[in-house]
Amino acid sequence: MTVTAGSSTTPGTRRPLDLGPAVALASKESGHQIPLAPEFVSPDDFAPLEVVYDFGRVRREDIEAGPRSIWRYKRLLPVPSDIETIPSTDPGCTRLVRADSLARELGVRRLWVKDDTGNPTHSFKDRVVAVALAAAREFGFRVLACPSTGNLANAVAAAAARAGWDSVVLVPSTLERAKVLTTAVYDGTLIAVDGNYDDVNRLATELAAEHEDWAFVNVNVRPYYGEGSKTLGFEVAEQLGWRLPEQIVVPIASGSQLTKVDRAFREFGELGLVEPTPYRVFGAQANGCSPVASAFKAGLDVVQPVRPETIARSLAIGAPADGPYVLDTVRRTGGAIEDVTDQEIVEGIRLLARTEGIFTETAGGVTVATAKKLIESGQLDPDAETVLLITGDGLKTLDAISDHVGPKATVPPTAQAVHEVLGQAGS
Amino acid sequence: MTVTAGSSTTPGTRRPLDLGPAVALASKESGHQIPLAPEFVSPDDFAPLEVVYDFGRVRREDIEAGPRSIWRYKRLLPVPSDIETIPSTDPGCTRLVRADSLARELGVRRLWVKDDTGNPTHSFKDRVVAVALAAAREFGFRVLACPSTGNLANAVAAAAARAGWDSVVLVPSTLERAKVLTTAVYDGTLIAVDGNYDDVNRLATELAAEHEDWAFVNVNVRPYYGEGSKTLGFEVAEQLGWRLPEQIVVPIASGSQLTKVDRAFREFGELGLVEPTPYRVFGAQANGCSPVASAFKAGLDVVQPVRPETIARSLAIGAPADGPYVLDTVRRTGGAIEDVTDQEIVEGIRLLARTEGIFTETAGGVTVATAKKLIESGQLDPDAETVLLITGDGLKTLDAISDHVGPKATVPPTAQAVHEVLGQAGS
Numbered sequence: 001m002t003v004t005a006g007s008s009t010t011p012g013t014r015r016p017l018d019l020g021p022a023v024a025l026a027s028k029e030s031g032h033q034i035p036l037a038p039e040f041v042s043p044d045d046f047a048p049l050e051v052v053y054d055f056g057r058v059r060r061e062d063i064e065a066g067p068r069s070i071w072r073y074k075r076l077l078p079v080p081s082d083i084e085t086i087p088s089t090d091p092g093c094t095r096l097v098r099a100d101s102l103a104r105e106l107g108v109r110r111l112w113v114k115d116d117t118g119n120p121t122h123s124f125k126d127r128v129v130a131v132a133l134a135a136a137r138e139f140g141f142r143v144l145a146c147p148s149t150g151n152l153a154n155a156v157a158a159a160a161a162r163a164g165w166d167s168v169v170l171v172p173s174t175l176e177r178a179k180v181l182t183t184a185v186y187d188g189t190l191i192a193v194d195g196n197y198d199d200v201n202r203l204a205t206e207l208a209a210e211h212e213d214w215a216f217v218n219v220n221v222r223p224y225y226g227e228g229s230k231t232l233g234f235e236v237a238e239q240l241g242w243r244l245p246e247q248i249v250v251p252i253a254s255g256s257q258l259t260k261v262d263r264a265f266r267e268f269g270e271l272g273l274v275e276p277t278p279y280r281v282f283g284a285q286a287n288g289c290s291p292v293a294s295a296f297k298a299g300l301d302v303v304q305p306v307r308p309e310t311i312a313r314s315l316a317i318g319a320p321a322d323g324p325y326v327l328d329t330v331r332r333t334g335g336a337i338e339d340v341t342d343q344e345i346v347e348g349i350r351l352l353a354r355t356e357g358i359f360t361e362t363a364g365g366v367t368v369a370t371a372k373k374l375i376e377s378g379q380l381d382p383d384a385e386t387v388l389l390i391t392g393d394g395l396k397t398l399d400a401i402s403d404h405v406g407p408k409a410t411v412p413p414t415a416q417a418v419h420e421v422l423g424q425a426g427s
Numbered sequence: 428m429t430v431t432a433g434s435s436t437t438p439g440t441r442r443p444l445d446l447g448p449a450v451a452l453a454s455k456e457s458g459h460q461i462p463l464a465p466e467f468v469s470p471d472d473f474a475p476l477e478v479v480y481d482f483g484r485v486r487r488e489d490i491e492a493g494p495r496s497i498w499r500y501k502r503l504l505p506v507p508s509d510i511e512t513i514p515s516t517d518p519g520c521t522r523l524v525r526a527d528s529l530a531r532e533l534g535v536r537r538l539w540v541k542d543d544t545g546n547p548t549h550s551f552k553d554r555v556v557a558v559a560l561a562a563a564r565e566f567g568f569r570v571l572a573c574p575s576t577g578n579l580a581n582a583v584a585a586a587a588a589r590a591g592w593d594s595v596v597l598v599p600s601t602l603e604r605a606k607v608l609t610t611a612v613y614d615g616t617l618i619a620v621d622g623n624y625d626d627v628n629r630l631a632t633e634l635a636a637e638h639e640d641w642a643f644v645n646v647n648v649r650p651y652y653g654e655g656s657k658t659l660g661f662e663v664a665e666q667l668g669w670r671l672p673e674q675i676v677v678p679i680a681s682g683s684q685l686t687k688v689d690r691a692f693r694e695f696g697e698l699g700l701v702e703p704t705p706y707r708v709f710g711a712q713a714n715g716c717s718p719v720a721s722a723f724k725a726g727l728d729v730v731q732p733v734r735p736e737t738i739a740r741s742l743a744i745g746a747p748a749d750g751p752y753v754l755d756t757v758r759r760t761g762g763a764i765e766d767v768t769d770q771e772i773v774e775g776i777r778l779l780a781r782t783e784g785i786f787t788e789t790a791g792g793v794t795v796a797t798a799k800k801l802i803e804s805g806q807l808d809p810d811a812e813t814v815l816l817i818t819g820d821g822l823k824t825l826d827a828i829s830d831h832v833g834p835k836a837t838v839p840p841t842a843q844a845v846h847e848v849l850g851q852a853g854s
Contacts, residue, residue: 162784184832357589405611
């Protein structure tokens with residue numbers, strides 16, 4: 001596969017723009033609207049842009065009759081109306097697992113785990129990338145790109161391959177070999193950059209400005225990309241039998257996902273797809289990168305950037321773009337934000353694996369451990385129905401547990417030796 | 428978690444045995460029947476046993492109204508009638524992907540990939556283990572066990588954790604650290620055995636005889652376990668819109684999976700769930716472990732054991748138990764069996780990733796590469812609709828590709844440096 005270099009052709013729109021129910025972009029601060037375009041900052045006030053919709057009537061039957069993927073919610077996403085006919089990784093419709101064993105351990109009445117490890121590249125990033133790609137195609141882009149240190153790189157490279165697009169993925173040259181392999185295998189253009197993630201990010205923004213046919217999913221098409229996270233909220237509500245949970249715990253990286261889950265619940269309520277019952281949104285951060293939790297606890301409206309130092313690398317964003325909106329959402333709904341240590345993260349991973357047979361990456365460990373802490377501190381109501389978002393797979397962060405788990409013993413190949421181990425191990 | 432050691436209690440049946448439509452076990456050679464029991468060898472002729480059913484009437488509507496997991500086919504499996512209410516990993520209902528890009532590369536008209544990497548522990552083993560666990564529970568077992576070198580270990584440890592059972596997983600002490608971690612995290616009893624896989628297997632058989640409450644999924648409850656593979660065939664047919672494909676390519680390890688996919692297609696036809704249209708079953712092996720392919724090519728009915736030497740470790744069974752039945756199935760349906768080199772396996776992995784964005788383990792590389800070879804040799808009809816079974820995830824066999832893929836370049840963090848790479852890389 002090749003990528004067109006140098007100053008590129010102006011994207012041509014091959015047909016009238018079809019982004020389904022999306023009608024405009026609006027500043028998240030002033031609400032000032034601009035036409036749909038591959039823009040991410042409001043020219044009005046430099047605030048982030050978000051998608052504005054005219055949904056019309058959306059019925060449960062329309063959704064239920066749709067495909068077993070996020071495209072069943074196409075009437076609520078900025079994607080073309082024939083999206084299910086276009087090759088994509090078709091993420092979504094992952095399991096909502098009734099987690100009674102974990103509930104008993106945590107001392108809560110009714111608990112669910114939304115297990116997003118079942119996505120094509122095993123993280124929720126497949127959702128946001130699929131929506132970004134759909135919008136990018138409409139805008140006439142030809143290359144899918146991103147800066148990344150892991151899950152996003154996998155998702156972009158896989159989605160581009162499936163769609164027959166070229167991809168450009170920029171990663172720090174220090175990235176672990178496993179993450180390089182799981183991106184490079186899709187045969188896009190993977191480039192290692194000498195520098196840290198901030199350097200890579202800056203380079204991405206520079207390249208996005210130069211290459212008019214490159215869609216950087218989390219830069220120039222970010223407003224569309226972010227909307228993909230709504231499908232987590234939609235699925236939870238549909239899988240609960242068309243109703244909202246009372247509490248939900250969401251990990252915070254940029255903060256976008258948490259605000260989009262809230263937006264999904266509100267949209268479902270406003271459209272009459274569910275009863276608009278009250279719900280509380282809780283945020284989960286790692287101790288070593290907890291700027292939003294710190295702001296929450298201090299009662300602040302702004303988020304002070306930090307230098308991340310945590311094993312939960314997929315959440316290690318020191319200056320989270322949506323931090324203030326997370327604070328708004330959590331406070332409006334009566335939730336809270338907590339943070340947990342690296343040791344608690346590992347314990348969270350192990351607790352979920354031991355009780356429910358679900359192996360999550362460090363971000364999921366953050367969610368489980370934070371839920372535990374919120375229950376113990378009385379901030380999360382143990383009698384209210386609760387959902388935990390598990391957004392990525394343990395296979396991708398094996399290093400986190402490598403010093404903590406292993407065989408009970410190494411024995412010679414005799415039954416007697418096995419019996420001795422079992423005698424030691426238990427009753 | 429603890430495991431009861433020493434001579435164990437006799438399994439007590441807590442209620443009348445409910446294995447759904449299963450009514451007996453029968454010798455695969457003589458057909459001689461015995462009552463349902465945790466047995467795997469016919470006392471009559473020492474042949475493998477298989478499950479005999481009385482299906483009654485099964486309608487498409489009954490299946491379609493069922494859960495989004497293998498339990499939608501409970502009326503065709505040896506599992507209790509209330510199986511969907513019992514905690515399990517609920518595998519199955521993985522994607523059937525229309526693979527037009529891969530079809531173009533291979534020169535075939537209509538191609539599908541059954542992508543079983545979406546299962547809870549990312550291989551088809553979740554299917555067979557879930558059925559084995561369900562049957563084992565009915566027989567009063569209390570511990571789920573297996574000898575394994577990878578996928579099966581993950582699936583058993585996860586399924587036991589989810590069910591609240593103890594597990595005993597035996598692995599060779601030389602097993603790669605990553606496979607140890609992905610099993611140990613579920614906190615069952617993982618024991619490393621000094622010896623090769625044959626030593627571990629012998630030890631498992633010895634332990635199965637000693638511990639009456641231990642269900643070794645692939646030893647004493649093997650007839651039930653194997654039935655789980657039928658769900659791959661059921662899903663393919665249902666996902667194609669209740670019809671059979673014309674050709675299907677299946678990897679061969681023990682050979683059980685291939686024979687069960689055939690059985691699934693026949694059962695669907697006999698029950699009137701699909702038109703019993705003709706289909707051809709093809710087998711895929713690695714060159715370094717191709718005893719069944721060799722027997723097929725030599726026109727033999729028996730399979731000569733070999734010593735495996737291949738990167739496709741999940742297929743590396745030198746003395747495949749179901750080899751003769753594979754030969755029967757392939758010859759009866761007009762298929763063929765081919766084998767491919769390690770290099771072709773890696774090319775197969777890369778081809779599938781590049782064209783469809785699906786990253787498979789080595790076994791999937793075997794399937795893709797074998798399909799390519801069968802097409803090139805004219806054995807597989809390029810005009811007939813074909814399904815490839817992709818049964819496991821590339822994240823589990825990163826070593827196979829680590830010398831073959833990587834970044835296109837490592838550059839300083841400047842746009843100019845990126846442009847230079849792209850100029851070198853292509854147009």
